[in-house]
Amino acid sequence: MIRSNSLMSRPLPSNELKKIQQNCRGTLLSLYKKANAGHIGASLSCLEILIYLFFRHKQASDYVILSKGHAAAALYVVLAAAGEISKEELQTFYVDGTRLAAHPPCSGAFPSIPFGTGSLGHGLSLAVGLVFSQRYTGKEFQVYCILSDGDCNEGSTWEAALFAGHHCLSNLTVIIDANGLQGFGRSEDVLNMEPWEKKWESFGFKVHSVANGNSFESLEEEFTWDLKDQGGSGPRCFIAKTTKGHGVSYMENKMEWHYLPMSDEQYQIALRDLGLDHA
Amino acid sequence: MxxxxxxxxxxxxxxxxxxxxxxxxxxxxxxxxxxxxxxxxxxxxxxxxxxxxxxxxxxxxxxxxxxxxxxxxxxxxxxxxxxxxxxxxxxxxxxxxxxxxxxxxxxxxxxxxxxxxxxxxxxxxxxxxxxxxxxxxxxxxxxxxxxxxxxxxxxxGFGILPEGITLPPYSSIRKIASGKIWTVLGVGPVVLNALRATQELSGGADVFVVSELPCQELSEDFIESLRRTGKVLVVEEHVERGGLAEWLCLKLLKAGLHPQVQHQCAKGYPDKLYGSQVFHQKQSRLDEKHLLTLMRQNHE
Incomplete structure (x- = not known):
């Protein structure tokens, strides 16, 4: 199946995406502050990837599987910006009785969240299954799977990668939110994943390196290049270099912001760093 | 199978x-x-x-x-x-x-x-x-x-039904043999060992086989059998914890039934020795001979 290349005829709406980005960042921080919860760094790491997919790249019938389920809040605010989750419901994040837990729900309550995630190493197999189903159902859609560094430690991720490469699953796109940090250390110290590109290439993926996964322009550059290059078949993998806690001075590249909630003072600094203090 | x-x-x-x-x-x-x-x-x-x-x-x-x-x-x-x-x-x-x-x-x-x-x-x-x-x-x-x-x-698994026995239509609990002395409940082909043992038992036993777990309810004929025999032997090629017998005992307690309960189950590898399925069944006293002995010894 050939992927749609209609994007190539439309210029990147940078200003529009940046407005959405600011809106989502503000909502994200307020949700985390209100909940007094962690995983802020992980959500800020992949926020632009999610915005790019939902507001620029994906079609309505396409799937996004957030394998790094601990960044659920980023997914929720993007779905709220897209109108799939109401502002009122968004405010139930972390509250007893919510449909919006710290990790994406397994309830099937939201069409854009077909599977709950949170235990690493499940997302790529789910994505592979969705793509593989097309060979029997005749449906056509793309599946985008966002993995973390930690996801790539899991053996099941590589089982799925083997299958995807072997079966040339052309409608599968893996995006690695490669911020270089994981649960209890830097990835290069815990389990070095380098050379990223060679690993994924050897599993049969066409690999793209996104120099800055927090930049819409950088994402657009690689995704557009990929759309132009329809010569090959098989799955693709975008290795997006990102920054954990992107945009917040004291969070950037700090492992502890996988876990910590913000104090009142830190919240104000975060708003100021992101240019949201006068919003 | x-x-x-x-x-x-x-x-x-x-x-x-x-x-x-x-x-x-x-x-x-x-x-x-x-x-x-x-x-x-x-x-x-x-x-x-x-x-x-x-x-x-x-x-x-x-x-x-x-x-x-x-x-x-x-x-x-x-x-x-x-x-x-x-x-x-x-x-x-x-x-x-x-x-x-x-x-x-x-x-x-x-x-x-x-x-x-x-x-x-x-x-x-x-x-x-x-x-x-x-x-x-x-x-x-x-x-x-x-x-x-x-x-x-x-x-x-694997199991050959002896000739002359006809199973009733499928249900989650089925009665496969009738007798007077014991009520036997089991899961899977190991129940065939119990069935053969009951054929040697004077007075015989009601034998029931469970084919779904978790099983929703005890069947009426099973409860009637329990009330009549006052004792049940549970047989399963599975460990005790989380198996059929634990489920049954909770059901019995909730129903206010207090029969004598005997249980034969997989004991793992008690001597750290390995062998055929029959060997392991014997090690766990799930074979026909041990089941018959148990039913005889515990029949007043």
Missing amino acids: RKEFSCWLESIAQTRNELIVLTGDLGFMALEGVAQRLEKRFVNVGVSEQNMMSMAAALAHEGMTPLCYSIAPFAVFRPAEQIRLDICLHNKNVKIVGNGGGYGYGIMGATHHAIEDLAMLSSFQNMICYIPFHNGDVASVSDAMLAYNGPSYLRL
Whole structure:
């Protein structure tokens, strides 16, 4: 199946995406502050990837599987910006009785969240299954799977990668939110994943390196290049270099912001760093 | 039972286009006919059980009915989290088929046995375990599994029903023999050992076989039998914890019934020795001789 290349005829709406980005960042921080919860760094790491997919790249019938389920809040605010989750419901994040837990729900309550995630190493197999189903159902859609560094430690991720490469699953796109940090250390110290590109290439993926996964322009550059290059078949993998806690001075590249909630003072600094203090 | 399972699958595959069989690289001398009949709906995913289960959940999400085949320990324990989260919590219509439940793979050793599978899987949300009683029971149990639109596990073993015994139509608890002295309840082909033992027992026993776990309710004829005999022997090729006997005892307590309960179950590897399925059954006192002795000794 050939992927749609209609994007190539439309210029990147940078200003529009940046407005959405600011809106989502503000909502994200307020949700985390209100909940007094962690995983802020992980959500800020992949926020632009999610915005790019939902507001620029994906079609309505396409799937996004957030394998790094601990960044659920980023997914929720993007779905709220897209109108799939109401502002009122968004405010139930972390509250007893919510449909919006710290990790994406397994309830099937939201069409854009077909599977709950949170235990690493499940997302790529789910994505592979969705793509593989097309060979029997005749449906056509793309599946985008966002993995973390930690996801790539899991053996099941590589089982799925083997299958995807072997079966040339052309409608599968893996995006690695490669911020270089994981649960209890830097990835290069815990389990070095380098050379990223060679690993994924050897599993049969066409690999793209996104120099800055927090930049819409950088994402657009690689995704557009990929759309132009329809010569090959098989799955693709975008290795997006990102920054954990992107945009917040004291969070950037700090492992502890996988876990910590913000104090009142830190919240104000975060708003100021992101240019949201006068919003 | 895997050949009977294959025959059943071949018989329904042509009319059930939503069926897809995934195998974790096993099925030699059993699934060749299935592969031929299903063609591209038969997929060997390789030795990657975790990927197989999550993929199956996604295939079910898209409206297909995946059957995931391997030997019981590999189908259940390696991908336990994928089954728990992606299949069971999402209530996906995935059928897991494990060959050689209990000590079925005998001398292959402990890595190839599955004596804790029912405890684990029956505790997962929405999961129903289906256990055929003997080889000829596979088709009816598989039909019941397919009729359930949710996560399922089919535990295959091996057992030949003695001549002269006819099973009633499928239900989750079926009475397969009648007698006066004992009530026997069991799961899977090991009940055949108990059945043969009761045939040697003066006065005989009512023998019931359970084919679904968790089982919803005790049947009326079973309760009537308990009230009459006052004692029940539970037989299962499965560990004590989380097995049939624990489930039964809770049901009995809730129902205010207090029969004498005897239980024979898989004891693991008490002497750290290995052998055939029959050897392990003897080690666990699940063989006909021990079951007969137990029933005689505990009959007042």
